[in-house]
Amino acid sequence: MTGLIDIKGVTLAYRTDTGPLPVLDDLNISVPEGGFCAVVGPSGCGKSTLTRLIAGLMRPDEGEVWLHGARVTSPRATVGMAFQNPVLLEWRTILQNVILPLEIVPNKQTKAQREARARELLALVGLEGFEDKRPSELSGGMRQRASLCRALVHKPDVLILDEPFGALDAFTREDLWQTMHQLRAEEPFTSVLITHDLRESIFLADEVIVLSGRPATVQYRMAVPDTGPRDLDHLYTPEAAEMLNILRHQIEVAQGRAPADPEPATATPPGSAAQAMH
Ligand SMILES: Nc1ncnc2c1ncn2[C@@H]1O[C@H](COP(=O)(O)OP(=O)(O)OP(=O)(O)O)[C@@H](O)[C@H]1O
Numbered sequence: 001m002t003g004l005i006d007i008k009g010v011t012l013a014y015r016t017d018t019g020p021l022p023v024l025d026d027l028n029i030s031v032p033e034g035g036f037c038a039v040v041g042p043s044g045c046g047k048s049t050l051t052r053l054i055a056g057l058m059r060p061d062e063g064e065v066w067l068h069g070a071r072v073t074s075p076r077a078t079v080g081m082a083f084q085n086p087v088l089l090e091w092r093t094i095l096q097n098v099i100l101p102l103e104i105v106p107n108k109q110t111k112a113q114r115e116a117r118a119r120e121l122l123a124l125v126g127l128e129g130f131e132d133k134r135p136s137e138l139s140g141g142m143r144q145r146a147s148l149c150r151a152l153v154h155k156p157d158v159l160i161l162d163e164p165f166g167a168l169d170a171f172t173r174e175d176l177w178q179t180m181h182q183l184r185a186e187e188p189f190t191s192v193l194i195t196h197d198l199r200e201s202i203f204l205a206d207e208v209i210v211l212s213g214r215p216a217t218v219q220y221r222m223a224v225p226d227t228g229p230r231d232l233d234h235l236y237t238p239e240a241a242e243m244l245n246i247l248r249h250q251i252e253v254a255q256g257r258a259p260a261d262p263e264p265a266t267a268t269p270p271g272s273a274a275q276a277m278h
Helices: 047-054 094-104 111-124 140-152 170-186 198-204 232-236 238-254 271-276
Strands: 005-016 019-031 036-040 062-067 079-083 158-162 190-194 207-211 218-223
Touching: 005 047, 019 036, 019 047, 019 062, 019 190, 019 207, 019 218, 036 047, 036 198, 047 062, 047 158, 047 190, 079 140, 094 111, 094 140, 111 140, 111 170, 140 170, 170 198, 170 232, 190 198, 198 207, 198 232, 198 238, 207 238, 218 238, 232 238
Parallel strands: 036 190, 036 207, 079 158, 158 190
Antiparallel strands: 005 019, 005 062, 207 218
């Protein structure tokens, strides 16, 4: 299958003082245009490494990464990234922080157009009125909202989210999940989300990929069919619980704490479960 993001047979080892550290092993992931793929797996299995490869910040030892039909060999302006720690610049206002990528990525927009674009995004995530504040004047959740705006301001094809909600409290995190759905409806992008939160993965993604322990390969795929707006209440249905149980078990397998299943590594969750998410 050809996707907007295509990771084909990617293998990578870090060179360390004690010799090579194999991290990814023949990894194959394809995300269609507009798709949202969540990647979960044991700590240290190589999830962040995968995001660096997609962003072109690293090159694989073997295999290829393709974005929009072009092989990735260097950093790409068409990728937006948001991390656990937003890293907003304190000497710039929130508006100026959001505009930053437009000052770096070549474009023909005037200053007024850049500001209008940033204001539009800030309003979309509920930060209207905070444009002139400094990052330290905002809560952690608000800073993360601003960081999402910064990642999207230049209309990237691909949005990479590396545990962006991991440091937030549960209520703020759930708020941000809903904001992500709003953003996705308004701003078409193709996304890869790295997360340790299985509920987050099934709430946000169309497909959840479980990576094996290091060196990581795809151990399990779960499709979460998208048929409409998602509602937090659906995370508390028996069907969602069943999906979470399957994923939890797969993580235990990846951690070597449960025996591997004899079934194939690709699965669609029970129809009722997938339907109940929407
Ligand atoms: N630049 C580097 N040089 C050497 N080893 C590295 C480097 N970056 C990461 N590693 C090692 O590679 C492995 C994978 O790291 P990575 O950060 O990709 O894992 P992860 O799955 O994102 O981890 P976590 O879930 O804990 O955030 C880890 O063992 C890490 O210590």
